[in-house]
């Protein structure tokens with residue numbers, strides 16, 4: 001039976017950062033098997049939106065419906081533990097997420113040859129691959145990805161795109177802040193600057209200096 005319920009739905013969601021409103025009126029509906037690419041200039045609020053969807057910060061307004069246990073976020077900080085080996089990092093996350101088995105994650109991101117290397121000694125791109133391998137280990141349905149291809153070469157970007165495609169084929173979903181074309185067509189794009197929050201009313205502004 002196909003699952004026709006959205007994995008995430010927002011209505012009139014408002015997002016801010018540091019007490020400042022960034023986005024308003026964001027309506028999103030993410031179905032199993034679908035991917036949404038977030039676009040927008042630097043500072044427009046992509047990371048803040050992903051953090052809000054992941055439950056790391058509360059919405060300023062509106063509603064967000066999602067099952068927290070369905071979601072995994074891969075952010076700018078890879079979450080890699082430098083004093084653990086590649087395999088130990090993956091086993092650590094498997095324990096955190098309550099899953100088992102790291103071989104598929106190692107294979108997917110071509111990390112097998114590096115399995116016993118201390119994460120501290122990995123190159124930036126290798127570290128990023130390890131951070132992304134955490135997605136496989138997590139076993140969650142909705143991937144929230146913030147600039148996932150930073151530091152990745154063309155080959156590793158291809159591995160990542162294949163991993164996303166396989167995830168979608170298995171009924172997973174992804175929201176990806178990225179400026180590059182991952183070749184995942186057909187795919188929806190959303191420019192977050194469409195939802196830019198109105199600046200504070202002049203009265204509020206004056207009040208701050210009263």
Ligand SMILES: Nc1ncnc2c1ncn2[C@@H]1O[C@H](COP(=O)(O)OP(=O)(O)OP(=O)(O)O)[C@@H](O)[C@H]1O
Nearest residue numbers: 017018019022040041042043044045046047048049
């Ligand atoms: N911790 C913070 N405290 C206050 N303001 C912040 C904080 N982090 C980010 N901001 C501000 O919030 C705004 C949105 O930032 P955000 O990181 O969400 O944008 P972005 O679209 O992801 O940008 P980029 O494309 O550069 O990654 C920016 O003006 C930024 O300076």
